[in-house]
Amino acid sequence: MKMITDYKKLLLISFILIFFSVGVLGYNYSMTGEVLDKSIDFKGGTVASVILAEDTVDVSKIEDIANEKIGSVVVRTSKDNEGTSIILESENVIQDKDIVEILDSAGVAYNSDDINIQSVGAALGAEFMKQAIVAVLFAFGLMAIIIFLTFKTFIPSIAIISSATVDILFAMALMVIFGVSLNLGTLAALLLLIGYSVDTDILLTTRLIKRKGEGTLDERVMSSMKTGVTMTTSALVAFTTLYLISTSTMLDQIALVIIFGLLADYVTTWFQNVGLLRWYLRDEEKKEEVAEKKKPRYIRRQKKTKNSKTNKNKKQTKKGKKK
Structure with missing residues:
Protein backbone atom coordinates (compact mmCIF):
# COMPACT_ATOMS: atom_id res chain seq x y z
CA MET A 1 0.00 0.00 0.00
CA LYS A 38 -28.23 30.70 -13.92
CA SER A 39 -31.74 29.59 -14.78
CA ILE A 40 -34.82 31.79 -14.91
CA ASP A 41 -35.24 31.16 -11.17
CA PHE A 42 -32.24 33.37 -10.41
CA LYS A 43 -32.00 35.84 -13.29
CA GLY A 44 -35.64 36.44 -14.14
CA GLY A 45 -37.51 35.72 -17.35
CA THR A 46 -40.24 33.46 -18.68
CA VAL A 47 -40.69 29.69 -18.78
CA ALA A 48 -43.33 28.32 -21.14
CA SER A 49 -44.28 24.65 -21.31
CA VAL A 50 -46.65 22.86 -23.68
CA ILE A 51 -47.80 19.23 -23.59
CA LEU A 52 -47.45 17.87 -27.12
CA ALA A 53 -49.60 15.40 -29.01
CA GLU A 54 -46.51 13.56 -30.30
CA ASP A 55 -43.52 11.91 -28.62
CA THR A 56 -40.66 13.26 -30.75
CA VAL A 57 -40.05 16.78 -32.04
CA ASP A 58 -37.23 18.63 -33.77
CA VAL A 59 -35.91 20.74 -30.88
CA SER A 60 -33.31 22.59 -32.97
CA LYS A 61 -35.97 23.64 -35.51
CA ILE A 62 -38.25 24.98 -32.77
CA GLU A 63 -35.31 26.79 -31.15
CA ASP A 64 -34.35 28.48 -34.43
CA ILE A 65 -37.92 29.72 -34.98
CA ALA A 66 -38.21 30.88 -31.35
CA ASN A 67 -34.91 32.78 -31.53
CA GLU A 68 -36.09 34.64 -34.62
CA LYS A 69 -39.41 35.61 -33.04
CA ILE A 70 -38.56 36.22 -29.36
CA GLY A 71 -34.81 36.51 -29.05
CA SER A 72 -32.53 34.37 -26.92
CA VAL A 73 -34.51 31.19 -26.13
CA VAL A 74 -33.44 27.82 -24.74
CA VAL A 75 -35.68 24.94 -25.84
CA ARG A 76 -35.73 21.45 -24.32
CA THR A 77 -38.11 18.54 -23.96
CA SER A 78 -39.36 16.78 -20.85
CA LYS A 79 -41.25 13.50 -20.42
CA ASP A 80 -43.61 12.59 -17.58
CA ASN A 81 -46.84 10.67 -17.04
CA GLU A 82 -48.80 13.26 -19.02
CA GLY A 83 -46.60 12.82 -22.09
CA THR A 84 -43.88 14.80 -23.85
CA SER A 85 -43.65 18.52 -23.16
CA ILE A 86 -41.67 21.24 -24.92
CA ILE A 87 -40.18 23.86 -22.60
CA LEU A 88 -39.01 27.31 -23.70
CA GLU A 89 -36.93 29.52 -21.41
CA SER A 90 -36.06 33.13 -22.17
CA GLU A 91 -35.12 36.31 -20.35
CA ASN A 92 -37.62 38.06 -22.62
CA VAL A 93 -41.40 38.02 -22.30
CA ILE A 94 -43.19 35.04 -23.88
CA GLN A 95 -46.93 35.20 -24.52
CA ASP A 96 -49.46 32.54 -25.48
CA LYS A 97 -49.70 33.84 -29.04
CA ASP A 98 -45.89 33.54 -29.40
CA ILE A 99 -46.03 29.86 -28.44
CA VAL A 100 -48.88 29.22 -30.88
CA GLU A 101 -47.02 30.89 -33.77
CA ILE A 102 -43.74 29.09 -32.99
CA LEU A 103 -45.29 25.61 -32.75
CA ASP A 104 -47.51 26.17 -35.80
CA SER A 105 -44.48 27.28 -37.83
CA ALA A 106 -42.60 24.16 -36.70
CA GLY A 107 -45.55 21.92 -37.60
CA VAL A 108 -45.88 20.51 -34.09
CA ALA A 109 -49.18 19.01 -32.90
CA TYR A 110 -50.38 20.32 -29.53
CA ASN A 111 -53.43 21.43 -27.57
CA SER A 112 -53.67 25.18 -26.93
CA ASP A 113 -55.28 24.47 -23.54
CA ASP A 114 -52.05 22.79 -22.40
CA ILE A 115 -49.92 25.94 -22.68
CA ASN A 116 -48.52 27.02 -19.30
CA ILE A 117 -46.47 30.22 -18.84
CA GLN A 118 -44.62 31.31 -15.69
CA SER A 119 -42.70 34.57 -15.31
CA VAL A 120 -40.09 35.66 -12.76
CA GLY A 121 -39.12 39.32 -12.54
CA ALA A 122 -35.44 40.25 -12.77
CA ALA A 123 -35.52 41.89 -9.32
CA GLU A 284 2.11 15.06 16.42
CA GLU A 285 4.10 11.86 17.00
CA LYS A 286 7.38 13.71 16.47
CA LYS A 287 6.31 16.41 18.94
CA GLU A 288 5.42 13.74 21.50
CA GLU A 289 8.79 12.04 21.01
CA VAL A 290 10.64 15.34 21.53
CA ALA A 291 8.57 16.10 24.63
CA GLU A 292 9.22 12.59 25.97
CA LYS A 293 12.99 12.98 25.57
CA LYS A 294 12.90 16.23 27.57
CA LYS A 295 11.33 14.49 30.57
CA PRO A 296 13.61 13.32 33.44
CA ARG A 297 14.92 9.77 33.02
CA TYR A 298 13.16 8.34 36.09
CA ILE A 299 9.74 9.49 34.75
CA ARG A 300 10.41 7.77 31.43
CA ARG A 301 11.36 4.56 33.28
CA GLN A 302 8.14 4.69 35.28
CA LYS A 303 6.13 5.12 32.09
CA LYS A 304 7.89 2.19 30.39
CA THR A 305 7.26 -0.02 33.42
CA LYS A 306 3.58 0.97 33.43
CA ASN A 307 3.24 0.32 29.68
CA SER A 308 4.91 -3.08 29.95
CA LYS A 309 2.52 -4.09 32.75
CA THR A 310 -0.45 -2.89 30.71
CA ASN A 311 0.68 -4.88 27.66
CA LYS A 312 1.26 -7.96 29.84
CA ASN A 313 -2.25 -7.70 31.28
CA LYS A 314 -3.71 -7.37 27.77
CA LYS A 315 -1.90 -10.52 26.64
CA GLN A 316 -3.13 -12.45 29.67
CA THR A 317 -6.68 -11.26 29.00
CA LYS A 318 -6.47 -12.42 25.38
CA LYS A 319 -5.16 -15.84 26.46
CA GLY A 320 -8.01 -16.17 28.95
CA LYS A 321 -10.57 -15.39 26.24
CA LYS A 322 -9.06 -18.01 23.91
CA LYS A 323 -9.36 -20.67 26.63
Whole structure:
Protein backbone atom coordinates (compact mmCIF):
# COMPACT_ATOMS: atom_id res chain seq x y z
CA MET A 1 0.00 0.00 0.00
CA LYS A 2 2.65 2.47 -1.05
CA MET A 3 0.18 5.20 -2.04
CA ILE A 4 -1.41 5.21 1.41
CA THR A 5 1.91 5.92 3.12
CA ASP A 6 3.05 8.63 0.68
CA TYR A 7 0.80 11.53 1.67
CA LYS A 8 2.53 13.97 -0.69
CA LYS A 9 1.38 11.98 -3.73
CA LEU A 10 -2.10 11.73 -2.26
CA LEU A 11 -2.30 15.52 -1.90
CA LEU A 12 -0.97 16.03 -5.45
CA ILE A 13 -3.95 14.15 -6.90
CA SER A 14 -6.33 16.35 -4.93
CA PHE A 15 -4.55 19.53 -6.05
CA ILE A 16 -5.03 18.48 -9.68
CA LEU A 17 -8.77 18.17 -9.01
CA ILE A 18 -8.83 21.63 -7.40
CA PHE A 19 -6.94 23.30 -10.27
CA PHE A 20 -9.23 21.63 -12.81
CA SER A 21 -12.38 22.82 -11.02
CA VAL A 22 -11.17 26.38 -10.48
CA GLY A 23 -9.90 26.53 -14.07
CA VAL A 24 -13.25 25.49 -15.56
CA LEU A 25 -15.22 27.90 -13.36
CA GLY A 26 -12.76 30.72 -14.03
CA TYR A 27 -12.94 30.16 -17.79
CA ASN A 28 -16.74 30.17 -17.70
CA TYR A 29 -16.69 33.42 -15.71
CA SER A 30 -14.32 35.05 -18.20
CA MET A 31 -16.54 34.03 -21.13
CA THR A 32 -20.02 34.63 -19.70
CA GLY A 33 -19.51 36.90 -16.68
CA GLU A 34 -21.01 34.23 -14.40
CA VAL A 35 -19.41 31.35 -12.48
CA LEU A 36 -22.47 29.18 -13.21
CA ASP A 37 -25.14 29.61 -15.85
CA LYS A 38 -28.23 30.70 -13.92
CA SER A 39 -31.74 29.59 -14.78
CA ILE A 40 -34.82 31.79 -14.91
CA ASP A 41 -35.24 31.16 -11.17
CA PHE A 42 -32.24 33.37 -10.41
CA LYS A 43 -32.00 35.84 -13.29
CA GLY A 44 -35.64 36.44 -14.14
CA GLY A 45 -37.51 35.72 -17.35
CA THR A 46 -40.24 33.46 -18.68
CA VAL A 47 -40.69 29.69 -18.78
CA ALA A 48 -43.33 28.32 -21.14
CA SER A 49 -44.28 24.65 -21.31
CA VAL A 50 -46.65 22.86 -23.68
CA ILE A 51 -47.80 19.23 -23.59
CA LEU A 52 -47.45 17.87 -27.12
CA ALA A 53 -49.60 15.40 -29.01
CA GLU A 54 -46.51 13.56 -30.30
CA ASP A 55 -43.52 11.91 -28.62
CA THR A 56 -40.66 13.26 -30.75
CA VAL A 57 -40.05 16.78 -32.04
CA ASP A 58 -37.23 18.63 -33.77
CA VAL A 59 -35.91 20.74 -30.88
CA SER A 60 -33.31 22.59 -32.97
CA LYS A 61 -35.97 23.64 -35.51
CA ILE A 62 -38.25 24.98 -32.77
CA GLU A 63 -35.31 26.79 -31.15
CA ASP A 64 -34.35 28.48 -34.43
CA ILE A 65 -37.92 29.72 -34.98
CA ALA A 66 -38.21 30.88 -31.35
CA ASN A 67 -34.91 32.78 -31.53
CA GLU A 68 -36.09 34.64 -34.62
CA LYS A 69 -39.41 35.61 -33.04
CA ILE A 70 -38.56 36.22 -29.36
CA GLY A 71 -34.81 36.51 -29.05
CA SER A 72 -32.53 34.37 -26.92
CA VAL A 73 -34.51 31.19 -26.13
CA VAL A 74 -33.44 27.82 -24.74
CA VAL A 75 -35.68 24.94 -25.84
CA ARG A 76 -35.73 21.45 -24.32
CA THR A 77 -38.11 18.54 -23.96
CA SER A 78 -39.36 16.78 -20.85
CA LYS A 79 -41.25 13.50 -20.42
CA ASP A 80 -43.61 12.59 -17.58
CA ASN A 81 -46.84 10.67 -17.04
CA GLU A 82 -48.80 13.26 -19.02
CA GLY A 83 -46.60 12.82 -22.09
CA THR A 84 -43.88 14.80 -23.85
CA SER A 85 -43.65 18.52 -23.16
CA ILE A 86 -41.67 21.24 -24.92
CA ILE A 87 -40.18 23.86 -22.60
CA LEU A 88 -39.01 27.31 -23.70
CA GLU A 89 -36.93 29.52 -21.41
CA SER A 90 -36.06 33.13 -22.17
CA GLU A 91 -35.12 36.31 -20.35
CA ASN A 92 -37.62 38.06 -22.62
CA VAL A 93 -41.40 38.02 -22.30
CA ILE A 94 -43.19 35.04 -23.88
CA GLN A 95 -46.93 35.20 -24.52
CA ASP A 96 -49.46 32.54 -25.48
CA LYS A 97 -49.70 33.84 -29.04
CA ASP A 98 -45.89 33.54 -29.40
CA ILE A 99 -46.03 29.86 -28.44
CA VAL A 100 -48.88 29.22 -30.88
CA GLU A 101 -47.02 30.89 -33.77
CA ILE A 102 -43.74 29.09 -32.99
CA LEU A 103 -45.29 25.61 -32.75
CA ASP A 104 -47.51 26.17 -35.80
CA SER A 105 -44.48 27.28 -37.83
CA ALA A 106 -42.60 24.16 -36.70
CA GLY A 107 -45.55 21.92 -37.60
CA VAL A 108 -45.88 20.51 -34.09
CA ALA A 109 -49.18 19.01 -32.90
CA TYR A 110 -50.38 20.32 -29.53
CA ASN A 111 -53.43 21.43 -27.57
CA SER A 112 -53.67 25.18 -26.93
CA ASP A 113 -55.28 24.47 -23.54
CA ASP A 114 -52.05 22.79 -22.40
CA ILE A 115 -49.92 25.94 -22.68
CA ASN A 116 -48.52 27.02 -19.30
CA ILE A 117 -46.47 30.22 -18.84
CA GLN A 118 -44.62 31.31 -15.69
CA SER A 119 -42.70 34.57 -15.31
CA VAL A 120 -40.09 35.66 -12.76
CA GLY A 121 -39.12 39.32 -12.54
CA ALA A 122 -35.44 40.25 -12.77
CA ALA A 123 -35.52 41.89 -9.32
CA LEU A 124 -37.17 38.82 -7.78
CA GLY A 125 -34.65 36.53 -9.46
CA ALA A 126 -31.78 38.62 -8.08
CA GLU A 127 -33.32 38.42 -4.61
CA PHE A 128 -33.59 34.63 -4.91
CA MET A 129 -29.90 34.55 -5.86
CA LYS A 130 -28.93 36.56 -2.77
CA GLN A 131 -30.94 34.23 -0.56
CA ALA A 132 -29.30 31.22 -2.21
CA ILE A 133 -25.82 32.57 -1.48
CA VAL A 134 -26.80 33.26 2.14
CA ALA A 135 -28.19 29.72 2.46
CA VAL A 136 -24.95 28.15 1.20
CA LEU A 137 -22.76 30.32 3.44
CA PHE A 138 -25.01 29.66 6.44
CA ALA A 139 -24.86 25.90 5.84
CA PHE A 140 -21.07 25.99 5.57
CA GLY A 141 -20.81 28.12 8.70
CA LEU A 142 -22.93 25.77 10.80
CA MET A 143 -21.00 22.78 9.47
CA ALA A 144 -17.68 24.40 10.38
CA ILE A 145 -18.84 25.26 13.91
CA ILE A 146 -20.08 21.72 14.60
CA ILE A 147 -16.89 20.14 13.27
CA PHE A 148 -14.61 22.44 15.30
CA LEU A 149 -16.65 21.73 18.44
CA THR A 150 -16.46 17.99 17.77
CA PHE A 151 -12.73 17.58 17.10
CA LYS A 152 -11.32 20.70 18.80
CA THR A 153 -8.23 20.58 16.56
CA PHE A 154 -7.42 22.88 13.66
CA ILE A 155 -5.88 20.68 10.93
CA PRO A 156 -8.43 17.80 11.03
CA SER A 157 -11.33 20.27 11.09
CA ILE A 158 -9.95 22.27 8.16
CA ALA A 159 -9.40 19.00 6.26
CA ILE A 160 -13.09 18.10 6.57
CA ILE A 161 -14.27 21.58 5.55
CA SER A 162 -11.88 21.73 2.58
CA SER A 163 -13.11 18.33 1.40
CA ALA A 164 -16.72 19.55 1.25
CA THR A 165 -15.56 22.71 -0.54
CA VAL A 166 -13.66 20.80 -3.22
CA ASP A 167 -16.57 18.40 -3.75
CA ILE A 168 -18.89 21.33 -4.45
CA LEU A 169 -16.35 23.09 -6.68
CA PHE A 170 -15.90 19.93 -8.76
CA ALA A 171 -19.66 19.44 -9.03
CA MET A 172 -20.02 23.06 -10.18
CA ALA A 173 -17.24 22.60 -12.75
CA LEU A 174 -18.98 19.56 -14.25
CA MET A 175 -22.27 21.50 -14.23
CA VAL A 176 -20.57 23.98 -16.57
CA ILE A 177 -19.17 21.23 -18.80
CA PHE A 178 -22.45 19.31 -19.06
CA GLY A 179 -24.61 22.43 -19.41
CA VAL A 180 -26.52 22.07 -16.13
CA SER A 181 -27.77 25.48 -14.99
CA LEU A 182 -28.12 26.70 -11.42
CA ASN A 183 -31.78 26.49 -10.42
CA LEU A 184 -33.71 25.75 -7.25
CA GLY A 185 -33.24 22.00 -7.73
CA THR A 186 -29.50 22.04 -8.39
CA LEU A 187 -29.01 24.50 -5.51
CA ALA A 188 -30.68 21.96 -3.20
CA ALA A 189 -28.38 19.28 -4.63
CA LEU A 190 -25.28 21.37 -3.85
CA LEU A 191 -26.50 21.83 -0.27
CA LEU A 192 -27.09 18.07 0.02
CA LEU A 193 -23.49 17.52 -1.07
CA ILE A 194 -22.29 19.17 2.13
CA GLY A 195 -23.88 16.38 4.14
CA TYR A 196 -22.81 13.60 1.78
CA SER A 197 -19.25 14.91 1.80
CA VAL A 198 -18.63 15.37 5.51
CA ASP A 199 -20.05 12.01 6.66
CA THR A 200 -17.15 9.97 5.24
CA ASP A 201 -14.64 12.62 6.35
CA ILE A 202 -15.98 12.54 9.92
CA LEU A 203 -15.79 8.73 9.86
CA LEU A 204 -12.15 8.85 8.73
CA THR A 205 -11.14 11.59 11.18
CA THR A 206 -12.82 9.88 14.13
CA ARG A 207 -11.06 6.56 13.42
CA LEU A 208 -7.66 8.20 13.00
CA ILE A 209 -7.76 10.88 15.71
CA LYS A 210 -10.00 9.55 18.46
CA ARG A 211 -9.28 5.82 18.21
CA LYS A 212 -5.50 5.70 18.20
CA GLY A 213 -5.41 2.49 20.23
CA GLU A 214 -7.34 0.45 17.65
CA GLY A 215 -4.48 -0.82 15.47
CA THR A 216 -1.81 0.95 13.46
CA LEU A 217 -2.44 4.07 11.40
CA ASP A 218 -2.62 2.11 8.13
CA GLU A 219 -5.02 -0.41 9.67
CA ARG A 220 -7.33 2.38 10.82
CA VAL A 221 -7.20 4.00 7.37
CA MET A 222 -8.12 0.72 5.66
CA SER A 223 -10.92 0.07 8.15
CA SER A 224 -12.35 3.54 7.52
CA MET A 225 -11.99 3.10 3.77
CA LYS A 226 -14.00 -0.12 3.71
CA THR A 227 -16.91 1.53 5.48
CA GLY A 228 -16.65 4.94 3.79
CA VAL A 229 -16.30 3.66 0.22
CA THR A 230 -19.30 1.38 0.78
CA MET A 231 -21.36 4.37 1.98
CA THR A 232 -20.39 6.57 -0.97
CA THR A 233 -20.83 3.80 -3.53
CA SER A 234 -24.30 2.98 -2.19
CA ALA A 235 -25.37 6.62 -2.55
CA LEU A 236 -23.77 6.79 -6.01
CA VAL A 237 -25.68 3.72 -7.20
CA ALA A 238 -28.95 5.12 -5.81
CA PHE A 239 -28.61 8.50 -7.56
CA THR A 240 -27.36 6.91 -10.79
CA THR A 241 -30.47 4.74 -10.82
CA LEU A 242 -32.62 7.83 -10.22
CA TYR A 243 -30.93 9.61 -13.13
CA LEU A 244 -31.43 6.66 -15.49
CA ILE A 245 -35.10 5.96 -14.74
CA SER A 246 -36.38 9.48 -14.03
CA THR A 247 -38.53 11.24 -16.61
CA SER A 248 -38.33 14.61 -14.81
CA THR A 249 -35.71 17.11 -15.96
CA MET A 250 -35.47 18.56 -12.46
CA LEU A 251 -34.81 15.14 -10.86
CA ASP A 252 -32.26 14.36 -13.58
CA GLN A 253 -30.35 17.54 -12.78
CA ILE A 254 -30.47 16.98 -9.01
CA ALA A 255 -29.22 13.40 -9.40
CA LEU A 256 -26.49 14.46 -11.83
CA VAL A 257 -25.11 17.17 -9.52
CA ILE A 258 -24.98 14.79 -6.55
CA ILE A 259 -23.28 12.14 -8.72
CA PHE A 260 -20.60 14.71 -9.66
CA GLY A 261 -19.98 15.54 -6.00
CA LEU A 262 -19.86 11.90 -4.88
CA LEU A 263 -17.26 11.11 -7.54
CA ALA A 264 -15.11 13.95 -6.22
CA ASP A 265 -15.62 12.69 -2.66
CA TYR A 266 -13.62 9.54 -3.44
CA VAL A 267 -10.61 11.73 -4.15
CA THR A 268 -11.07 14.39 -1.45
CA THR A 269 -11.67 11.90 1.38
CA TRP A 270 -9.36 9.00 0.55
CA PHE A 271 -6.55 10.99 -1.09
CA GLN A 272 -6.69 14.55 0.24
CA ASN A 273 -7.86 13.93 3.81
CA VAL A 274 -5.86 10.75 4.32
CA GLY A 275 -2.77 12.68 3.21
CA LEU A 276 -3.47 15.65 5.49
CA LEU A 277 -4.27 13.47 8.51
CA ARG A 278 -1.17 11.29 7.98
CA TRP A 279 0.96 14.42 7.86
CA TYR A 280 -0.78 15.81 10.97
CA LEU A 281 -0.44 12.58 12.98
CA ARG A 282 3.23 12.08 12.01
CA ASP A 283 3.93 15.65 13.11
CA GLU A 284 2.11 15.06 16.42
CA GLU A 285 4.10 11.86 17.00
CA LYS A 286 7.38 13.71 16.47
CA LYS A 287 6.31 16.41 18.94
CA GLU A 288 5.42 13.74 21.50
CA GLU A 289 8.79 12.04 21.01
CA VAL A 290 10.64 15.34 21.53
CA ALA A 291 8.57 16.10 24.63
CA GLU A 292 9.22 12.59 25.97
CA LYS A 293 12.99 12.98 25.57
CA LYS A 294 12.90 16.23 27.57
CA LYS A 295 11.33 14.49 30.57
CA PRO A 296 13.61 13.32 33.44
CA ARG A 297 14.92 9.77 33.02
CA TYR A 298 13.16 8.34 36.09
CA ILE A 299 9.74 9.49 34.75
CA ARG A 300 10.41 7.77 31.43
CA ARG A 301 11.36 4.56 33.28
CA GLN A 302 8.14 4.69 35.28
CA LYS A 303 6.13 5.12 32.09
CA LYS A 304 7.89 2.19 30.39
CA THR A 305 7.26 -0.02 33.42
CA LYS A 306 3.58 0.97 33.43
CA ASN A 307 3.24 0.32 29.68
CA SER A 308 4.91 -3.08 29.95
CA LYS A 309 2.52 -4.09 32.75
CA THR A 310 -0.45 -2.89 30.71
CA ASN A 311 0.68 -4.88 27.66
CA LYS A 312 1.26 -7.96 29.84
CA ASN A 313 -2.25 -7.70 31.28
CA LYS A 314 -3.71 -7.37 27.77
CA LYS A 315 -1.90 -10.52 26.64
CA GLN A 316 -3.13 -12.45 29.67
CA THR A 317 -6.68 -11.26 29.00
CA LYS A 318 -6.47 -12.42 25.38
CA LYS A 319 -5.16 -15.84 26.46
CA GLY A 320 -8.01 -16.17 28.95
CA LYS A 321 -10.57 -15.39 26.24
CA LYS A 322 -9.06 -18.01 23.91
CA LYS A 323 -9.36 -20.67 26.63
